Amino acid sequence: MAFARLPLTMTGVTLTLYVVSNLGHGYGAAGVVGAASTLGTALGAPLVGRNIDRYGLRPVVAACGTTSTVFWFAVPHLSYPVLVACALPAGVLTVPAGSLARQILAALVPPEQRRAAYSLDTILVEATFMIGPAAGIAAITSLSATVALSGIGLIFGITALLTYLLNPPIRNEDEQAPAGTGRPPLRTWLSGPLAATLLVAAGALFCLIGTEVATLAALRSHGDVSWTGLVIVVMCAASIVGGIAHGAVRRAPPQSVLMLLLAVLVIPVGLADRPWWLLMLALIPTNLLCAPTIAATTETVSSLAPPAVRGEAMGLQDASTRLGLAAGSPVVGFAIDHSSPAWGFAAAGFGGLLLAAIGLLWTRRRTPAAPALAAGVRAHR
Template sequence: MQYVPFTPYRRVLTLPRVRPSMALMFFARLPMTMTGVTLTLYVVSNLGHGYGAAGIVGAASTLGMALGAPLLGRSIDRYGLRPVVGVCGVTSTAFWIAVPHLSYAVLVVCALPAGFLSVPAGSLARQILAALVPAEQRRAAYSLDTILVEASFMIGPAAGIAAITSLSATVTLSGIGAIFGVTALLIFLLNPPIRNEDELAPIGSVRPPLRSWLSGRLLATLLVAAGTLFCLVGTEVATLAALRANGDVGWTGLVIVVMCAASMAGGIVHGAVKRSLPQGVLMLLLAVLVLPVGLADQPWWLLMLVLIPTNLLCAPTLAATTETVSTMAPPAVRGEAMGLQDASTRLGLALGSPVVGFAIDHSSPAWGFFAAGAGGLVLAAFGLLWTRRRRPAAVAPALAAAVRARR
């Protein structure tokens, strides 16, 4: 039978509740993509502080999200979706409506707990897909989810900038809070499943202990995920620095749109093919392709073209990460595992910007691309070496179990 490339996507989208759930989680992610640029512009333009001060607020919020993601995931596993989404929705709404009325010092203090209790839209979307989609179709589902993430990052920041520059900061930031509240309310009312019927644990069953599922291979996967985000955010910082240094800032929007479009195209191919590359190989290719970009950082159109190959691997790497985590984590702790994935990506984001920024400040934007790729390779190498080191130890118990089964 002839293989039709987009058949996997059609099969996923015809599954019950998949399309409305994906649409809902797309809109739930949109306000999150607006927060970074709008908060930065508010601190710089309205509060009169520098970009460094704005970065402190952003770092506090990111740290809060990284700390909160695993704990929120664990709470979802234990208490269900509605209590967590209700608390987080109220908190996020209240924080963003209050932001225009806070001083800088109070804003810094509130950013961390607000980040801690932000609605975990990313990990929720992945949990919902794991519950609605059979294991053999999840690569296409996670690829679609990653494509929608790229689309949200194409729309959200641009919409946020347009709103805060044409409207008042109070209206824009309060509007973001209102969107958080509405999407959280919709998630609460629709209450999409986080486990399918076959995965529901019997009443009174014991939760799997952390050491039974947080294996060396899973930790390695999370480390590779951190390296991926380190590389991606570092590439963005270096791209902006190169465009600014060469007087091409006006082309920034087009370059970023092409980068996102390349990532979406890669994600479409990754989800459509019968077999794809594993997460570690995809990440290594992504990082290696970034290393030489600085050799062709001008004019802007050449930089845009040489960024396409590495961005083709962005969505596939992120989708492969989610697929690997969902496969290795037991259903009873999937929320916590997805939260750990979120925490690892936040760690990569938090490390990538300052490290690559430091490299650019002390050399040139060209070396920023090298730092982004090299840093991602270092983190990925640690993860892959950890996997190889742990693999022999995991073979013996499996072999012993097989021998016992034969007896």
């Protein structure tokens, strides 16, 4: 599943470079294509997860894998208007590598060991983000757009085929629904605590993407763009270290506490935005909490959602993080354009805190039905 995530990390930079360099459009036009693809993925993730719950892994992976492979092989031969039109439906049917991996882990790993498993999964995500964008840029600049984009399609196809052949379980034996048992209604499990968890997840990704945008802007404004790669590698390494620690401890802080620390620690980073090495050091504390916050989100979602709807719940988690990513970049970019990169870090932190606060207030207003439902389902089985 880590390999299956690799093409997802390559798509953004390769599409941008293809639209700008090969199709001759601006970065705004490239952003339209990226936004359409992101929106499609956000809309499609819950629907794809729901179909996995209903029909099983194989038919959904076959449909999504075929669509993704065909789309990326076709991209080098599409005009810009056709590419924009195809990006959203292709995003809807993207292979759900992230949510599928988390669903499989929930089936294979006992509840008391899931923190370690989800932390390891998040660490592998960080590793793919260290490899994927660089590999995509190298391929499209040193080879050709056709080879690079078709290569992404080939990886999508291979990983979908391997997943189809392996057919890993999406539920364990204890979670198989009795014959005649219907699907729990949405209102019985999409409760206040789960909705709050999803909002906090959106806030975390808003904060993370905003931090990246502010970091790039700060390095560019001070003429240190050449150090961007090293700074990003250190940020990813700090996240990996945090993920290892989170997975190793017997008890860890809840998602809300981790999110609060993540956002609070990024707010003052702008005070140390020069020279580049001081900025890099200032970013380490907040990035130590990146992987733990994401892993804690997954652990919370898996505990609140009944097994029968786990795919849809994991899809909602994907959708919330995508929406956080989609909102964070323009909001923080707007703050930077009208002030300075230093204020971009503050905007990232305060924006994440705002979304998290809405989620926590929502928890206080709603009855926590999902834990009771999940406990009742387990007791019945």
